Amino acid sequence: MSEDPRGSFEGKHEFTVIGQPLPKIDAWAKVIGETKYADDLFLPRMAYGRLLRSPHGHARVGRVDTTRARALPGVYAVITGADLPRVRFGILPVSQDEEALCTEKVRMVGDAVAAVAAVDEETAERACRLIDVEYEPLPALMSIEESLAHPEVRIHEYGDGPNVHKNVSLQFGDIEAAFARADLVREDVFFFEGNTHLPMEQHAAVAAAGPDGKLTLWSSTQTPHYVHRLLAKILETPAAHIRVVATPVGGGFGGKLDPFAHEIAACRLSQLTGRPVKIACTREEVFYIHRGRHPVLMWIKTGFTRDGDITGCHLRTWLDGGAYGSYGVASTFYTGVINPVTYKMPVYKFEGARIFTNKPPCGPKRGHGTPQPRFALECQLDKAAEQLGLDPAEMRKRILAEPFTKTANHLTVTTIGLGECIDRVVEASGWRTKWRGFRSEGASTAPSEPPPEPGRAGGARARTRRGIGIACSAYLTGAGTAVYWNNMPHSGVILRADRSGGVAVLCGATDIGQGSDSILAYLPAEILGIDPKDVHVHPADTSLTPVDLGSYSSRVTLMCGMAAIQASQRLREVIAQAVARKLEVEPGALAFRERKVGVAADWERAVPFAQAVELAETTHGVLAFAGSYAPPKRAGKYKGGGVGPSPCYSYSACVVELSVDEETGEIELHDVWIGHDLGRALNPLLAEGQIEGSVYMGIGEALMEGQIFRKGVHKNPSLLEYKSPTTLETPEIHTFLVETDDPEGPFGAKEAGQGPLLPVIPAIANAVYHAVGVRCDEVPITPEMILKGLELRRQGRPARVGPARIPVFTFKAPVVVESAFGQPADAIAVRPFQP
Amino acid sequence: MMRLPPFTYLAPRTVADAAQALASHGAAAMLVAGGTDLYPNMKRRQFEPTVLVGLLAIRELRGVRGGAREGITLGSCTTLSAVAAHAEIAAHYPALAAAAGLVSSPQLRNMGTIGGNVCVDTRCNYYNQTYEWRKAVGFCTKKDGAICLVAPGSPRCWAVSSSDTAPVLWSLGARVRLHSPTGERTIPVEALFRDDGIEYLAKRPDEILTEILLPPADGWRSAYLKLRRRGSFDFPVLGVAVAVRMEGDVVRDARIVVGAVASQPRPAPAAAAALVGGRLTPELIARVSGLAAGPAKPLDNTDFTHPYRKKMTRVFVARALASLAGLAPAGWPAEEVA
Amino acid sequence: MKARLSLTVNGEAHDVLVPVHKTLLEVLREDLGLTGTKHGCELGECGTCTVLVDGAPVLSCLALPVDLAGATITTVEGMAEGGRLHPLQQAFAELGAAQCGYCTPGILLTAQALLADRPSPTRQEIREALAGNLCRCTGYTKILDAVELAALRIGVPR
Structure with missing residues (x-):
């Protein structure tokens, strides 16, 4: 049998598990309330911890006196940064700038400076208020402009300049020549406000140190492997003596991807007290942990031919990074490097800068760095289409990227189902009639009738106008490189079968609700011809499971899936040999289905799967097989080429229909149609769920969510004031799965959990324009912005609301590379870890 | 988890008993019925009563x-x-x-x-915040502080x-x-x-x-x-x-x-x-x-x-x-x- | 101040001795070991901690056990009867309405109260009934679908 992970399954469409709308394997535990999240763990003798956080946005830390706190009855231990090794850490090797408990400086309101373990949470909280910290306040820089204007106030000593964390510049081809070729060149400025993940589960961790010096951490983390690595460094404890277990995660969206102060403090407190220690963060603390969507200011200049072709694009982004590096270097690149993947963009220049500010650090939220430029580009396309007199849906279809080619910035694109995605949403939404019909004058111009002044009509006339908008996007299916450089597998699976007929899957992947545990059951079940119920998945335990890098960058289904397929193939081969010997046929003549292994052409001779395993166990010994996966090495051969490559890219198209109330500026969404090219739906229910959730999150970002600050503090750190859409703001979502059977993915699958968020936001902005003729070049789009735009229209001025200026800033001289646009994709290389 | 501070809870059966309880505990006591306004405020330490007089057991109300x-x-x-x-x-x-x-x-x-x-208590987004948040921004006149953060020049509270x-x-x-x-x-x-x-x-x-x-x-x-x-x-x-x-x-x-x-x-x-x-x-x-x-x-x-x-x-x-x-x-x- | 209370939870009587300022949420999770009831804010702003008191959905983070003597409390652990899932639980599992699953217990109980009151709700009525339960994973779509499916099955028992 073939060792090609796709093996005999290439092109096969008769699946029994794949493609079926099965319940998730963990659904039953979740609906009966049995699933144990981190805060549901209660261990004997467990102490409760709490962090003391800084009330200052920027200050030097002087003396920290814990005497009074330690004297409080019920307090087991109080620690400060002095009780931890003096090492700085960070998720990226290039940004080692964090301390679990700050010793020299605090850089934001919410930075932790001390931690308490006590008999209960109330006592720990009381003890925190008894810790005396001397602060010497420094100016807090709360915006990009302030940070650039005050180089003398440095938030960090490292970076690409005072308060500049990262400054990048890449150029692919001759951008000025590209603009010279264009019939229309547009320059636009956009702003995308920051927002946060807001998982319903607040972060929590339980640490238990043993007298043997070994340590276990149970945590609501998306990346047990990275936490494991960094705990070893931070605690100066051998990694071999640390076990990190990711508990089922109650929502992540990228917010549980870094190692955090509460995890580290829980570990240290447990080491000191000899008790298990739990630290469960409050909702407000989760807003300070953040690592969410960067606020990004963008300037984008694009050249178009009169037919709508893009001649070249130049994008500049300024990211408000917050107080620490986190994934910010990657975030900065991601605001640039994925743009050329969607449409034919032969020449591309990208300049990006991440600026430190005294706010909670931004990082990777669903779509990591890409929703912001996607908003800018898709809104600009809408404006260009209008100027060129083109239907924006047709214009997009015309300029789709070519499958199996390279982009200007040397990314290899494989399958592209975007054309079909557009067709599906255009058809289902009635785009053609609505796009022309909602406007009384029937042209693709703004409504000509001036809007009424609020309240002057005496409540007697129709005030809402309908609009429809479209946008598209692409997203990666797993980052091509790990966050630290290495040549090891990105994911691994161990499969164990025994005479019971049951199969165990061990994998480091973390189920954050997306269903990765289920995928790890479905793939072996399909290949071994058994029921997913026969498969027992053991995930995310660093002392038990092979390393998986974590649940981020939409990498899990593809990478764990490929590893699981490889392990399953290996198991299947050994079972097939044993059964073939018994039945006296060639292994190739056997089929695995219906919990049996038998001669495909003579199914009467099939043996039950458990018996087949028994035969194999008899001849082979214990049946345990490993599968490994690492993505193809396709990084562009230039500095910075490591961010952006992915085995394959998903594509999405979105149409939104909405109404705008011209008197109140309120927007009501009616329907969202979303087509998503996911390669193959391994389970359509789960895929739809990921897409619907992405649409939902996009709606929140487009219309109401914002991580905003006032007087140096977070303005709305609560579930009441940080506005997350309810059932009443979420419209009907119509999902269309488009399958392209990508050669890179497990059974052809690509990602579905992040990409579909991207087009929703610009589709809403474009629909708002279609409805009332107001260009909102900033999100979230608020009623106030709509009214401001309508007022501009009344005055006969351009009805555009958004940022007016860009910062005075010098980007680096660009790394200039030839454009690889249109070159054929590299052949799929021999994969790593194949025998 | 946000938790309530300790208090003594009285659950009178009649309005008269409730009024008596309220009067006898003076400023330390507050009334509570559904708790949907008071308890979040207490968890944020906007109120710190030591006695609560609960009204839910009074059928006539x-x-x-x-x-x-x-x-x-x-x-x-x-x-x-x-x-x-x-x-x-x-x-x-x-x-x-x-x-x-x-x-x-x-x-x-x-x-x-x-x-x-x-x-229902008056609200203000400088006030309906946790103790730690209010400490960070500077306490306001409605609780623990001396000035109104909405209108710093004003002698009154604008919640x-x-x-x-x-x-x-x-x-x-x-x-x-x-x-x-x-x-x-x-x-x-x-x-x-x-x-x-x-x-x-x-x-x-x-x-x-x-x-x-x-x-x-x-x-x-x-x-x-x-x-x-x-x-x-x-x-x-x-x-x-x-x-x-x-x-x-x-x-x-x-x-x-x-x-x-x-x-x-x-x-x-x-x-x-x-x-x-x-x-x-x-x-x-x-x-x-x-x-x-x-x-x-x-x-x-x-x-x-x-x-x-x-x-x-x-x-x-x-x-x-x-x-x-x-x-x-x-x-x-x-x-x-x- | 501690109080000795008898609480009827999922049909079982529990005698507990708890400080009066401990909320129902805390007592369920920490004293009775019923961790199926989750929490997202503890301030009444998300609906995650919803339980039923005498059949009505309430926020356990803002309820005091001392007020609930004699009341019938139902948590997610009490929805299944004799090992048989409630039709809502069955439908939520089958349709993928639980993603991370964290808001699921509160939504299941809220929906149970809705269906008890209104066996054949419209989609808009389901939206209104669930408007006090935030979910960040699903976009609510599969949740609405699952409540509709459960309503259908309850109406026409299989």
């Missing part, structure tokens, strides 16, 4: 009596859900049913009471009256019964409020709000419209209550009260007077809504910008009146029209 013809009496501990779902109220005092049904979320309405909503039902009850001409160890009194609901973010209630600390009395419906029509970001959870950042009594198509009497734009509900008597004797035409409604927006003085301490809230006052008054005039065109958010 629950329920709705009477009818539209003679007037309705609501026990102050009747839940908001019960008020919203009450057929007689929905038919004859629709603004009240609407307002009760628009408070926060379904779960919260099953717990929160009409009396609690009338007396916002955030009741949905109070402006409606005011517009309906409701009265409230207050019970204390020294006796009972019944006052117009408007006399319950003061224009101060801290001392926003005119009732004495030892008084318990026991009943809300609605006058006979007597041909009055009413409507309530609420501005907020989401259709659930959110407090009003503008609430418009209008009530008119018609003879044929002529307005004989009218009241307009605007909520969530000041530290107490704001009546708009000039606007109401301008309605009387007229017909609810778009022209009259436009003129009146302009007048009604005058008393609204929102500041920058809630969701949305305050100029927007001010601007929307005119729109919402116009829409509320239009709905009473039967002018309401399709396309309104149905849930916000009573």
Whole structure:
């Protein structure tokens, strides 16, 4: 049998598990309330911890006196940064700038400076208020402009300049020549406000140190492997003596991807007290942990031919990074490097800068760095289409990227189902009639009738106008490189079968609700011809499971899936040999289905799967097989080429229909149609769920969510004031799965959990324009912005609301590379870890 | 997890016992019914009472009596859900049913009471924050501090009256019964409020709000419209209550009260007077809504910008009146029209 | 101040001795070991901690056990009867209405109260009934679908 992970399954469409709308394997535990999240763990003798956080946005830390706190009855231990090794850490090797408990400086309101373990949470909280910290306040820089204007106030000593964390510049081809070729060149400025993940589960961790010096951490983390690595460094404890277990995660969206102060403090407190220690963060603390969507200011200049072709694009982004590096270097690149993947963009220049500010650090939220430029580009396309007199849906279809080619910035694109995605949403939404019909004058111009002044009509006339908008996007299916450089597998699976007929899957992947545990059951079940119920998945335990890098960058289904397929193939081969010997046929003549292994052409001779395993166990010994996966090495051969490559890219198209109330500026969404090219739906229910959730999150970002600050503090750190859409703001979502059977993915699958968020936001902005003729070049789009735009229209001025200026800033001289646009994709290389 | 600070809990069975308990513990004690306002505030350490006098065990405080013809009496501990779902109220005092049904979320309405909503603490986004947050920004005059962070030059607190039902009850001409160890009194609901973010209630600390009395419906029509970001959870950042009594198509009497734009509900008597004797035409409604927006003085301490809230006052008054005039065109958010 | 209380949870009587300021949420999770009831804010702003008291959905983070003597409390652990899932639980599992699963217990109980009151709700009525339960994973779509499916099955028992 073939060792090609796709093996005999290439092109096969008769699946029994794949493609079926099965319940998730963990659904039953979740609906009966049995699933144990981190805060549901209660261990004997467990102490409760709490962090003391800084009330200052920027200050030097002087003396920290814990005497009074330690004297409080019920307090087991109080620690400060002095009780931890003096090492700085960070998720990226290039940004080692964090301390679990700050010793020299605090850089934001919410930075932790001390931690308490006590008999209960109330006592720990009381003890925190008894810790005396001397602060010497420094100016807090709360915006990009302030940070650039005050180089003398440095938030960090490292970076690409005072308060500049990262400054990048890449150029692919001759951008000025590209603009010279264009019939229309547009320059636009956009702003995308920051927002946060807001998982319903607040972060929590339980640490238990043993007298043997070994340590276990149970945590609501998306990346047990990275936490494991960094705990070893931070605690100066051998990694071999640390076990990190990711508990089922109650929502992540990228917010549980870094190692955090509460995890580290829980570990240290447990080491000191000899008790298990739990630290469960409050909702407000989760807003300070953040690592969410960067606020990004963008300037984008694009050249178009009169037919709508893009001649070249130049994008500049300024990211408000917050107080620490986190994934910010990657975030900065991601605001640039994925743009050329969607449409034919032969020449591309990208300049990006991440600026430190005294706010909670931004990082990777669903779509990591890409929703912001996607908003800018898709809104600009809408404006260009209008100027060129083109239907924006047709214009997009015309300029789709070519499958199996390279982009200007040397990314290899494989399958592209975007054309079909557009067709599906255009058809289902009635785009053609609505796009022309909602406007009384029937042209693709703004409504000509001036809007009424609020309240002057005496409540007697129709005030809402309908609009429809479209946008598209692409997203990666797993980052091509790990966050630290290495040549090891990105994911691994161990499969164990025994005479019971049951199969165990061990994998480091973390189920954050997306269903990765289920995928790890479905793939072996399909290949071994058994029921997913026969498969027992053991995930995310660093002392038990092979390393998986974590649940981020939409990498899990593809990478764990490929590893699981490889392990399953290996198991299947050994079972097939044993059964073939018994039945006296060639292994190739056997089929695995219906919990049996038998001669495909003579199914009467099939043996039950458990018996087949028994035969194999008899001849082979214990049946345990490993599968490994690492993505193809396709990084562009230039500095910075490591961010952006992915085995394959998903594509999405979105149409939104909405109404705008011209008197109140309120927007009501009616329907969202979303087509998503996911390669193959391994389970359509789960895929739809990921897409619907992405649409939902996009709606929140487009219309109401914002991580905003006032007087140096977070303005709305609560579930009441940080506005997350309810059932009443979420419209009907119509999902269309488009399958392209990508050669890179497990059974052809690509990602579905992040990409579909991207087009929703610009589709809403474009629909708002279609409805009332107001260009909102900033999100979230608020009623106030709509009214401001309508007022501009009344005055006969351009009805555009958004940022007016860009910062005075010098980007680096660009790394200039030839454009690889249109070159054929590299052949799929021999994969790593194949025998 | 956010937790309550320790306290002693008393659960009297009668109003008299409750009043006695309240009086005997003085300033250390607070009343609590549904707890949906007080407990979050206590968890954030905005209030630190050491004694709570719970009203939920007092049977006489629950329920709705009477009818539209003679007037309705609501026990102050009747839940908001019960008020919203009450057929007689929905038919004859629709603004009240609407307002009760628009408070926060379904779960919260099953717990929160009409009396609690009338007396709900004033709100401000510098104030409804945790102790640590307030410490970081600097404590304000309403709790632990000396200045108002919304209007630092002002000697007073500008926290916002955030009741949905109070402006409606005011517009309906409701009265409230207050019970204390020294006796009972019944006052117009408007006399319950003061224009101060801290001392926003005119009732004495030892008084318990026991009943809300609605006058006979007597041909009055009413409507309530609420501005907020989401259709659930959110407090009003503008609430418009209008009530008119018609003879044929002529307005004989009218009241307009605007909520969530000041530290107490704001009546708009000039606007109401301008309605009387007229017909609810778009022209009259436009003129009146302009007048009604005058008393609204929102500041920058809630969701949305305050100029927007001010601007929307005119729109919402116009829409509320239009709905009473039967002018309401399709396309309104149905849930916000009573 | 501690109080000795008898709480009826999921049909079982529990005698507990707890500080009066401990909320129902805390007592369920920490004293009775019923961790199926989750929490997202503890301030009444998300609906995650919803349980049923005498059949009505309430926020356990804002309820005091001392007020609930004699009341019937139902948590997610009490929805299945004799090992048989409630039709809502079955439908949520089958349709993928639980993603991370954290808001699921509160939504299941809220929906159970809805269906008890209104066996054939419209989609808009389901939206309104669930407007006090935030979910960040699903976009609510599969949740609405699952409540509709459960309603159908309850109406026409299989």
